[in-house]
Amino acid sequence: xxxxxxxxxxxxxxxxxxNVSFTVNEGEILGFLGPNGAGKSTTMNIITGYLSSxxxxxxxxxxxxxxxPKGAKSKIGYLPEIPPLYQDMTVKRYLEFVYxxxxxxxxxxxxxxxxxxxxxxxxxxxxxxxxxxxGYRQRVGFAQALIGNPPVIILDEPTVGLDPKQxxxxxxxxxxxGKKHTVILSSHVLSEIQAVCDRIVxxxxxxxxxDESTEEITTNFTGMKRIQLHIDGNDNTVLMTLRDVDxxxxxxxxxxxxxxxxxxxxxxxxxxxxxxxxxxxxxxVDCPIVMMRNAEVSLEDxxxxxxxxxxxxxxxxxx
Amino acid sequence: xxxxxxxxxxxxxxxxxxxVVYAVASFFAGLLFVATVLEGDTSDMTYLFRNMxxxxxxxxxxxxxxxxxxxxxxKTEQGLLTAPxxxxxxxxxxxxxxxxxxxxxxxxxxxxxxxxxxxxxxSWVLIGSNILGLLLFGTTLIAIDTFISSxxxxxxxAAILSIGAGLLLTSISMFKNMVDIDFVNDIIDSIEMMGRYxxxxxxxxxxxxxxxxxxISVLFIFFTIKVLERRRWN
Numbered sequence: 001x002x003x004x005x006x007x008x009x010x011x012x013x014x015x016x017x018x019n020v021s022f023t024v025n026e027g028e029i030l031g032f033l034g035p036n037g038a039g040k041s042t043t044m045n046i047i048t049g050y051l052s053s054x055x056x057x058x059x060x061x062x063x064x065x066x067x068x069p070k071g072a073k074s075k076i077g078y079l080p081e082i083p084p085l086y087q088d089m090t091v092k093r094y095l096e097f098v099y100x101x102x103x104x105x106x107x108x109x110x111x112x113x114x115x116x117x118x119x120x121x122x123x124x125x126x127x128x129x130x131x132x133x134x135g136y137r138q139r140v141g142f143a144q145a146l147i148g149n150p151p152v153i154i155l156d157e158p159t160v161g162l163d164p165k166q167x168x169x170x171x172x173x174x175x176x177x178g179k180k181h182t183v184i185l186s187s188h189v190l191s192e193i194q195a196v197c198d199r200i201v202x203x204x205x206x207x208x209x210x211d212e213s214t215e216e217i218t219t220n221f222t223g224m225k226r227i228q229l230h231i232d233g234n235d236n237t238v239l240m241t242l243r244d245v246d247x248x249x250x251x252x253x254x255x256x257x258x259x260x261x262x263x264x265x266x267x268x269x270x271x272x273x274x275x276x277x278x279x280x281x282x283x284x285v286d287c288p289i290v291m292m293r294n295a296e297v298s299l300e301d302x303x304x305x306x307x308x309x310x311x312x313x314x315x316x317x318x319x
Numbered sequence: 320x321x322x323x324x325x326x327x328x329x330x331x332x333x334x335x336x337x338x339v340v341y342a343v344a345s346f347f348a349g350l351l352f353v354a355t356v357l358e359g360d361t362s363d364m365t366y367l368f369r370n371m372x373x374x375x376x377x378x379x380x381x382x383x384x385x386x387x388x389x390x391x392x393x394k395t396e397q398g399l400l401t402a403p404x405x406x407x408x409x410x411x412x413x414x415x416x417x418x419x420x421x422x423x424x425x426x427x428x429x430x431x432x433x434x435x436x437x438x439x440x441x442s443w444v445l446i447g448s449n450i451l452g453l454l455l456f457g458t459t460l461i462a463i464d465t466f467i468s469s470x471x472x473x474x475x476x477a478a479i480l481s482i483g484a485g486l487l488l489t490s491i492s493m494f495k496n497m498v499d500i501d502f503v504n505d506i507i508d509s510i511e512m513m514g515r516y517x518x519x520x521x522x523x524x525x526x527x528x529x530x531x532x533x534x535i536s537v538l539f540i541f542f543t544i545k546v547l548e549r550r551r552w553n
Contacts, residue, residue, distance in 0.1 A: 011553070048401040052551045074403035084398030086326070088334060100322030101402045144398065 001026045001182040002047065002152060007056035009042055009206075016042045017053070018206040024199075026151075029178040031193030031214070032186035034203040040186045041081055043203065044156050047184070048078045060152055074102065077150040077181075081157050083141025087130035091121060091140055094129060095147060104148040111147070119143040119173065135166040142173070153177055154184045159192060171196050224249065225268050226295040227275065230261045233287025238264065245281050247272035261290055320404070323412025324419075331382070331420050340378045340420070345427050347374045352431050362435045362442070364428070368449045368520045372489055372513070375457055380481030382420055383464035384474040386413045387543070392472045400551070406544045414465050414540065421457045425450050445522040452519020455532035456512065460485055462539035469546045489513050 002024040009017040017039045024030045034040050045051040047058050049065045049072060057064060063071035086094055095112050104111065116122045119139045124132055129140060138158065145153055155174065159167045174196050177183050187193050193200055193214075200217050202210035210217065231238050235253060242251045242264065250267040257263050268274045275292065282289050331337040348371060355366045390396035399409055428450055435441040464481035471477050492511045495504055515528040 045397075050397055050401050050551070070403045070405065073401055076401065078397075078401045080394065080397045080401075082394040082397075084395040086330070086395055087393070088330065089326075093329070097322055097326045098398070098402075100325065101399070101404060103403065 001028075001061055002184070003057075003059040004043070004047065005057045005059075007043065007046060007058065008054045009039075009046060009051065010054045016206050017046070019056075020203065020206070020208050021056075022201050022208065022211055024182055024184060026182055027178065027180075028199060029174065029183040029185060029197045031197030031200040032184055032203065033188070033190060033193050033200055034186075035188055038203050039206040040188075040203060041156055042206075044078075044154055044184070044186060045080075048076055048154055049073050050078075050080075074148075075151050077145035077148070077153045079141045079145040079153075079155045079158055081160070083137060083144070085129050085137060085140060085144075088128065090126055090128050091116075091132075092125050094140065095143060098144045098147050102148045106149065111149075115143045115146050118146065118176075120169070134161050135163065138162060138166075138170070142170075146177075149180075151181060152184075153181045156186050157188070158185065159187070159189075167192070225270050225272070225274075227266045227268075227278070228291075228293050228295040229264045229266060229278070229289060230257055230291035231264060231282060231287050231289050232261050233282075233285070235262060237285055238262065238282075238287050241281050241285050241287070242266055242278065245274055245277045247274040247277065259290075265295065320408040320412040320415075323399070323404070323409055324416050327386070327413050327416030328419060331416065336381060336385075337420050340381055341424060344374055344378050344424055348427055348431075356431070356435065362439050364431065364435075364441075364446065364449065365520045367431075368428075368453060369517065371453060372456065372516065375453070376460065376485035376489060377482060379417075379421065379457060379460045379485070380464050380478040382417045383461055383468050383481060384478040385468070386417065386465050387469035387547075388471050388474050388477045392474075400547070406547050407540075409547070410465070410540055410543050414461055417461045417465065418458050421461060422454060425454060428453075442522070448519050448522045448524045451524060452516050452528075455519075455529060456516050459512070459532045459535045459539075460488075462536035462543075463488075466539040466543045466546070469543045 004023070005021050007017050007020045008015070020039070020043060022030075032040055032044070042051065046053045047060075047065070049069050052066065057066070058072075059065070060072040060075050063075065065072045086097075089097070092112075095115070096108070099108060099112060113122070116125060119142050121136060121139050121143055124136055124140075129137065132140065138161070142155070142158065145155070158174070159170050162170060171192070174183060174185060178196070178198075185193065185197060194217075197214055199213050200210065201208060229242075239251055239253060242248060245266075247268045248266055249269060252265045254263040254265055266274065266278065278292070279289060348367065351367045351370055352364075356362070356364055387396070390399065428446065432441050432443070432446045460481075463484055464477070467480045467484060468474075468477040471480075488510065489512055491507050492513060495507045495511075498504070512532075515525075515531055518525055518528055
């Protein structure tokens with residue numbers, strides 16, 4: 001449904017998006033994940049035709065965004081990071097304007113009523129947008145994207161600034177969309193994407209660093225154990241010894257602690273318990289362990305690890 | 320285009336902008352009318368029309384300043400530029416809304432003509448050519464000022480630059496012959512708006528003058544589209 005190929009966007013010398021490719025299949029909800037400033041919004045702006053890429057192509061349901069911008073744009077409903085709302089208009093007037101702008105042919109009154117019902121803004125239909133709360137404004141922005149029932153919906157950080165209850169409502173809304181639409185959803189919060197998306201694309205510094213199903217990403221990064229250690233001893237000796245311990249998959253020196261020791265993070269497969277082995281190995285090289293505890297592995301850690309580029313994640317899906 | 324046109328027109332009349340422009344413009348036009356026509360005991364409105372340009376140079380930037388700068392500033396342009404409409408339709412929608420608001424101001428002169436008609440039969444042809452001239456003059460300024468609005472995010476800067484551009488274009492003939500270079504004077508001659516406008520106030524509707532105003536409008540519509548296009552690539 002959506003095909004992004006070798007997308008590059010340069011601002012002068014700065015490369016904002018560097019050779020990003022992925023595809024989104026019909027009816028799929030794709031999570032677009034990355035830290036702030038990674039190039040998420042730029043990529044989305046290119047997909048929707050707001051910006052032009054330096055090179056690379058974007059095809060929406062067979063329409064190339066540069067060759068047939070009207071065709072491609074008419075297939076997309078877009079909610080940018082800042083909803084494009086005219087503050088002085090009432091919700092009704094604004095949605096009617098969007099309806100006219102997009103040249104929708106569906107029966108006007110019924111269609112707008114349905115969109116309002118789905119996004120739960122019927123009770124503010126007659127109010128002026130600038131007087132609405134942030135949550136309502138976001139939903140009006142969402143409604144605007146849904147007008148005309150476009151097959152592709154692109155949402156740029158749709159839950160930013162919402163309260164927890166609204167976030168849950170928004171998630172349910174997006175999940176509901178997935179049945180009838182192809183959705184791209186960007187966020188820098190992994191748990192949010194995990195809750196609604198079938199597949200996750202991770203972007204960092206303008207580059208694609210992972211493209212996997214949500215399940216894979218979760219098991220890849222939660223199927224391990226992590227131990228936090230404070231050890232007294234020479235850095236190299238400690239690192240070498242820890243790496244040699246059976247079952248240890250990864251060792252990282254974190255920092256110097258206040259009391260003069262060094263903190264390490266040791267990772268192992270979930271099924272291996274390496275604590276005793278570490279104790280013995282450290283005793284052998286005379287590097288006393290002054291603290292050892294289990295550290296939680298969260299999805300946020302996984303996310304940070306992927307975006308920090310520390311591990312090689314196998315790339316597939318859109319490739 | 321019609322969606323954008325309707326929205327802009329609505330924005331003019333749901334905010335105070337259109338009313339303020341009408342109020343100020345008709346106040347000064349009224350003063351001029353009383354002072355030159357009624358007090359002067361004449362049916363000749365030429366003086367009134369000639370002096371309207373100064374008022375219009377001040378008023379049109381108020382109509383055009385927000386057209387693109389506000390969209391950029393409030394990020395609403397993202398909605399327009401990702402909608403299935405092309406840039407020409409966006410620019411034309413906005414400009415024609417401003418022209419509509421401006422054209423409604425011409426009703427004022429028809430009222431003045433009706434007032435004159437109580438005393439003496441006015442020269443309708445002359446009034447018609449005056450109104451046509453003022454319409455073309457204003458439309459050209461709207462196109463230029465819309466272009467200026469597309470260059471900046473700030474409405475204030477757009478308004479000030481627009482007033483400056485209007486004043487320069489109408490007073491440029493004063494600078495003629497200041498330099499002794501034919502080439503420069505030729506340029507000044509060819510972009511000078513007042514002389515062409517004055518032909519209309521004398522009742523002379525010249526085809527070349529009409530084309531002059533229309534072609535400048537088209538040129539600045541084209542420039543505006545280029546500015547919007549260029550922004551996509553940066």
